[in-house]
Amino acid sequence: MLRVGMLTSGGDCQSLNATMRGIGKALFNYYGDKVEIIGFLDGYKGLMHNEYKELKAKDFSGILDEGGTILGTSRQPFKMMRVVEDGFDKVAAMKQTYKDHKLDCLCVLGGNGSQKTSALLKEEGLNVIGLPKTIDNDLWGTDMTFGFQSAVNIATDAIDCIHTTAASHSRVFIIEIMGHKVGQLPLHAGIAGGADIILLPEIPYDIEIVAKAIKKREEEGKHFTIIAMAEGALSKEDAKLKKKELEKRRVKTPASYDLANRILELTGQEVRVTVPGHTQRGGRPCPYDRVLSTRLGAAAAQLIIKGKYGYLVGVHNNEMVPVPLEDVAGKLKTVDPKCSMIKEAKLLGISFGDE
Amino acid sequence: MLRVGMLTSGGDCQSLNATMRGIGKALFNYYGDKVEIIGFLDGYKGLMHNEYKELKAKDFSGILDEGGTILGTSRQPFKMMRVVEDGFDKVAAMKQTYKDHKLDCLCVLGGNGSQKTSALLKEEGLNVIGLPKTIDNDLWGTDMTFGFQSAVNIATDAIDCIHTTAASHSRVFIIEIMGHKVGQLPLHAGIAGGADIILLPEIPYDIEIVAKAIKKREEEGKHFTIIAMAEGALSKEDAKLKKKELEKRRVKTPASYDLANRILELTGQEVRVTVPGHTQRGGRPCPYDRVLSTRLGAAAAQLIIKGKYGYLVGVHNNEMVPVPLEDVAGKLKTVDPKCSMIKEAKLLGISFGDE
Amino acid sequence: MLRVGMLTSGGDCQSLNATMRGIGKALFNYYGDKVEIIGFLDGYKGLMHNEYKELKAKDFSGILDEGGTILGTSRQPFKMMRVVEDGFDKVAAMKQTYKDHKLDCLCVLGGNGSQKTSALLKEEGLNVIGLPKTIDNDLWGTDMTFGFQSAVNIATDAIDCIHTTAASHSRVFIIEIMGHKVGQLPLHAGIAGGADIILLPEIPYDIEIVAKAIKKREEEGKHFTIIAMAEGALSKEDAKLKKKELEKRRVKTPASYDLANRILELTGQEVRVTVPGHTQRGGRPCPYDRVLSTRLGAAAAQLIIKGKYGYLVGVHNNEMVPVPLEDVAGKLKTVDPKCSMIKEAKLLGISFGDE
C-alpha cells in the first residue's frame, strides 16, 4: 500500500483542485486500491496538527474547473523563521504526523514561501514533491506556474471594461493589479488589455515621466489614459525609502490612490481607481491552467511511481521536468527590465515610467 | 427629409451603442434615404456647442455588442441648475443648435439627471424622446433600464471570484458595488453572488448587527462571510449626519475601507476589500441588454414614425410604453425596504444589517 | 416535524440547483431542525422507485452557481400516457412513496410535461408545488422560466463568435438553436446576436423569401448573412406534412443541414452550419437566473410555510405569484407571430422568412 500526503499552502489561487485531481486520478488509475491519499487541511497547519481527511477516487471527480481548494489553505508557516513557537516545534510536529501516517511521500502545492518549507522538510528526510502554484509566476525553476494565466484573464477583463468607459469619458484610469515584488501579472495583463502605461515593482517610476506620458497622449488627441499598476509599484523616491517606513505610510488604502492624487496634481485630469483585488485569485481556472495542472499532476504521479523524490515539478519548453527543491527555495523570478518582452512593449510606445 | 438628433448623456454604460443601433437601423430601414441622423458628441455638450457627426447606416453596423458609446458622453449639465454660466445660456444654445440643424426630434439616451434636462427641453418646445440608460435601474417610469443587467453580471462575477478565495482562507470579504443613492445593483448582484450580508443606501445598517451576523456564521462553522456593500451604504449613525459632513470625511478612499476597519475592531477577523469600480459600467452588453436596447430603439423609431414626441420609452410588463418625460423627471426609483425581494432574501437568512 | 420532498424532472437546465438552494435555505432558516428534506433521484423515477437521499442544510451550500442538478433528472414519465406499464402502476407507486415518507408536500422543478404530471398528482390528493424550469420559456402562467436567460447567453455567444468569422469571409452561416415547438430562445438569441434572418417553429418560412433576403444583402454590399434557426423551424411545405412523415425524413442529422443545401442551391453561396446543441442547457446559471431561482425558491418556501399547496410559483410583473397547477398543465406559451417583439424586429429589417 502506497501512502501519499497532499496539501495546498499559501495564498489560494485557481487550478489548485485541477492539480490535485491530476495527481489523484493518475495514482488511482495506476495503483487501483493499492494507494491511499491523505489530504491535510489548511496547508502546513493540517500537517502540524494532524488535521486531515482521506481522499478517495470520487473526491477528485468534478473538481477540474472548481476554484479554491477542497483542502483549504493557510499562509506558509515560517515567514519569520520561527520554527519553534511558544515551545511548539513545528518541524518536529510535521515529521511526526508524516511518520504517524506512514507516508511514502508528501505533495506540496505552493509558491515561493511554501516551497522553501518543502525544501526544509526534504532536508529533514521527508520525501517531498513540490507543485508550482502562484498567480505571480515568480517561482524559480519553472517557465510557468498554475494560476497565472487565470489571473491574467481576470485582470485583463477589468482593463477591458475600463477601456470602454475611459474612451467614452475623458479620464485617466488606474487599475491596481496584484504583484507585491514581482510584476509578471501586471505586465501581461497590461499588454493584453492595451494599457498605455505599465508600472512594475522592478522598474521604479518617475512621476514626472508618467505625467508627461499622459499629457503627450492628450496632445495627440487621445483623451484618456489607462495605467496598469502593480500593487507593489514604487516611485523612484519611494524606492529609496526603507521598506518599514513605507509600510507605515500605507496602512489601509491601496497605493493606487496615492498615485491618483499625484497625477491629479500634475496633470489636472480626472483620475479613477479600480482595485480588482482578491478577485484575481478566485474563480474557475482557465483551460490553459487546467491543461497545465493536469500535466503537472500526472508528472508528479510519474515521479511517485518511480520513487523519485525531492523535486519541484517544473515546466521547461513545454515539457514537465523535475527541479531539485533546494535549487528553487528562496529564489524569486522577477521581471528583468531589459528582457525582450519589455523591449517589445516599449517599441509599441507603452511607457514604464522610467524614460 | 426627416432629421433626427441623437446624444448619449451622463455616466456611460453598456448597451448605449446597441440602443442607438436600434433607432438607427429602424429609421434607415423604414425611411431609406429620406432620413438624416445627427449624432452630437459628448452628450449635451455637443448640442450646446454644435459638435456633431452625421451618422450613416453603416455607422450602426457591428456596434450591437460594443461597449462605450460611439458618440462619447459627459455629465449632464444642470446638476447645480446653473442654466446660465459665465454669461453662456446653455438652454438657448441647445435650442439654437436644434434649430440650425432643422431637427424634427432629438433622442436622448440618459439616466435621471439627463432625462430631467430632456424634460426641460420638451418644455422649451423641442421634440424629445428619452431612452432609459443607467446601470442603477433607478429611473422612474420603467421596469428596467439598459445597462443594469450587464452591470449585475460584472458585479456578480467579482463576488463569484471572491467566493472561492474566501472559502479557501477564512476571512471576511467586502465587495463595494456601485450605487450611491439606489441599491438595485448591489441587491441583485448580492443575491446572485450568494452574499451573506447586503448593505444598501436605502437600509441604514447597524454595525453591531453586521458584526453579530459574522460571528453567528463563525459559530455555525462557516469561516467566511461575503458582504456586498453599495458604495452609498451608510451606518445608522452616518445616516444621521449631514451629507456635506459625510463628504468631508471621505475624500479619497472608498467607504468600504472604513467598514473593514470597524469589522476588524468588532470581530477580530481579517477583512479584505474589493472595489470593482468603473468596470461595472464597462465592457460589452449582455444579451439581455442587447434585446432590451434593440426593442427600445425600435419603439423609439415607432414614436418618431408616428410623430409622437415628449416621451421616455419605458418597459412595462415586457411591453415598450411611452411615458411623458415630465412624469419621469426628478424622480428616483429606490429599493423599498419592505418589497417582496428583500423579504425573500431575508427568508433565506441574508442579513441587511437592520435587524 | 415538516417533511418536504423535492425532485427535478425533464431535460436538465441551468439554475436547477440554485432553485433547490432557495427552497432549502429558506426552509432550514425558518424551521431550523424542525424540517426534513427528501431529494428523489433522477426525477419522477426516484419517486416511483423510492430512490432518494436526505438533503441537509450543508447540501444546499455552494451550489448557487453550479450547473446540472444534484439530484439527477430523467424525462417525465407520461409522454405516451402509459400510466400503467407492464403491470406497474406509476401513479400508485408515487403515491405510496409519498405516503411512506410521510411527506407534507412535494416540490417539482420541471417544464411543461413535468408540471402536467404534477397537476395529475395534485388531483390524486398530493400536496404539490411546481417550479418553472425550462430553457424554452414556454410554460404557461409565468412571464419567465429559470434556465431561459442562461440559454440565451450561450446561444448568443455562438452567434457572436460566428459573426466575426462570417464578416471576415463572405458566407452564409446557420446557427441551429434549441426550440422544437416554441421559438422564444432563437428569437431572443437571434436579436441579441444581431442575426439577419430568424426562423421559428411558429412562423413557417418560405425558402424563396429566405434566399431573396440573402441576395438583397449581397446586393447592398453585405457579403455575409447570419441565420438563427430554431431546431423546429419548418418551411411552409414541410409545415403541411404530417409530423410522422417529417420524423421519418430526419433521422440522424439536424434540420439545419437540409436548409443549408437548399440555400446553396438557390443562392450559390457557401453555407456553414453550427449546432451548439446541448451546450445550451449546460454550464453555470447566469446572475439573472440565480436571482430568479432564489426568489422562486423563497416564494415556494413561503407557500409551504402557509400550507398553501397545488400551485406553480410563477412570475408576473416581477412579483412571485401562485398559479393553480391545473391551469398550467397541458398548455404551451408560444411566440405570437404578431407580438410587438416580432414587429420591432421586423422594423429593424430582420427577416422571418414569411414576407
Add this chain to the structure above:
Amino acid sequence: MLRVGMLTSGGDCQSLNATMRGIGKALFNYYGDKVEIIGFLDGYKGLMHNEYKELKAKDFSGILDEGGTILGTSRQPFKMMRVVEDGFDKVAAMKQTYKDHKLDCLCVLGGNGSQKTSALLKEEGLNVIGLPKTIDNDLWGTDMTFGFQSAVNIATDAIDCIHTTAASHSRVFIIEIMGHKVGQLPLHAGIAGGADIILLPEIPYDIEIVAKAIKKREEEGKHFTIIAMAEGALSKEDAKLKKKELEKRRVKTPASYDLANRILELTGQEVRVTVPGHTQRGGRPCPYDRVLSTRLGAAAAQLIIKGKYGYLVGVHNNEMVPVPLEDVAGKLKTVDPKCSMIKEAKLLGISFGDE
C-alpha cells in the same frame, strides 16, 4: 519613406487584428510619418488584384480585442498549385502590385498554406515576413500560433457546458472539435474539459475499444461519457481507405454523427452530438493570444527596422525568433502519439481509442 504591405490569409481566426496592431503601432511609434502601410483586402486576392486600403495609425487603435480581421481574408490561392489559371499568372500579378506600390516588404499573417505561398514569393525576390496564424497550432517552426489558445477556450467552454448536462442525464456526448489533419486543439480542449475519450487524426481509433471504454465507465458507476473528437478523427478501418473515397462518403454531415450511430449500436446508450463548428475561429482573442500577437507584431517590426526579411516570426521558449520561410513551408507539426502530453493523459485514464 518606408512602405510596408500587410495581408491576412486563409481561414480567419482570433487575434489577427491584435497582430496587425502590434506591427502597426510599433512601426508608427518608431518611424512616425516616415512609414506608409498598405493593407491588401481579402488575403492574397487583394495583392493579385491590387485591392487595398492605406492603414493609418488610428486604424490600429481599439482593435486589440476585436475578432475577425479588418482586412478580410480568403483561402490561400495555390492549393492545387495552379499558379497560372485561365491565363492569369497569379505570381506575376502579385509581384506587379508589390512593385507598383514600391513596397519595402510584405507582412503575411497566415497558416500552413499561406506561408507556403509566402516562401514562394520570397523565392521570387520579394521581402516577406510571415506571422504564424492558425487555431490548429500546426505550423512548423514555432511553439505556438496565435488563435490557438482562444480556440481552446471556446472548445473547452462547449465541453464544460456539456459536462453538467451529461452528468444530470446518463448519456454519451460527442463534441466535434476542429482539426482536420492535426489534433492539437481537440487534445488540449479535451484535457481542459475533462473528456473521458479523445479521438485525434493522428491516432486512428478502434471502435470496439471506444465502446469498451464507455462500458467500463458504466460498470464503475459513471453513467455518462464525454468524447472530444477531432473532425478529422478516423477509425482504423477508415484510416485505410483512400482519402477520395472517404470524402465521397461524407458529403454534408459531420463525421461525429457516424460515430454516434456506431456507439449506439455497440453500447445501446443514448448519444448526443454537439458541433461548435466555426464558433471556434470566432469571437474575441483571449489575453494569452493578445500578448502573443503584440509580441509577434513588435518582433516583426524589429525585423523590418533591421531590414531582415524572409522569415516567419516564431516563438521558441518564450522568445520571438526568426525562422527562414523555406524551412516552414510545406511542413506540418502534428501530434506525436508518443509525446509526453499523450502519455500524461493516458496515465490519468483518458482513452485515445487505440489500446
